[in-house]
Amino acid sequence: MKAVDFNEAKAERNGEVTPKHLINLLSDSINKGETNPEVVLYVCKLEDGTIDIRHSDGYHTDKIGLLEIAKTDLIDDIRD
Numbered sequence: 001m002k003a004v005d006f007n008e009a010k011a012e013r014n015g016e017v018t019p020k021h022l023i024n025l026l027s028d029s030i031n032k033g034e035t036n037p038e039v040v041l042y043v044c045k046l047e048d049g050t051i052d053i054r055h056s057d058g059y060h061t062d063k064i065g066l067l068e069i070a071k072t073d074l075i076d077d078i079r080d
Contacts, residue, residue, distance in 0.1 A: 019044065039063060 011018045029035045039062050041055035055063055 039066065041066060043067075 005020075008018060008020055012021060026035075026037075026040075030037065037056075039056055039058035041063050042053070044052040046052055
């Protein structure tokens with residue numbers, strides 16, 4: 001029997017993307033062979049307010065570029 005996280009289920013029904021759901025989407029995509037990331041990085045704001053930054057091996061210039069693309073995408077979302 002699979003445990004159900006009711007908060008996650010409710011968020012999904014409402015079209016929300018929670019951190020847990022986002023991580024699961026990436027993990028499922030990798031496990032199914034749909035994507036094969038060369039570099040992965042994340043920035044998390046934890047419940048206590050601290051920031052957690054982690055990244056896979058790879059060129060730092062690639063990682064900085066990914067962060068700049070993400071920044072531009074978020075700014076575009078704000079403008080829309």
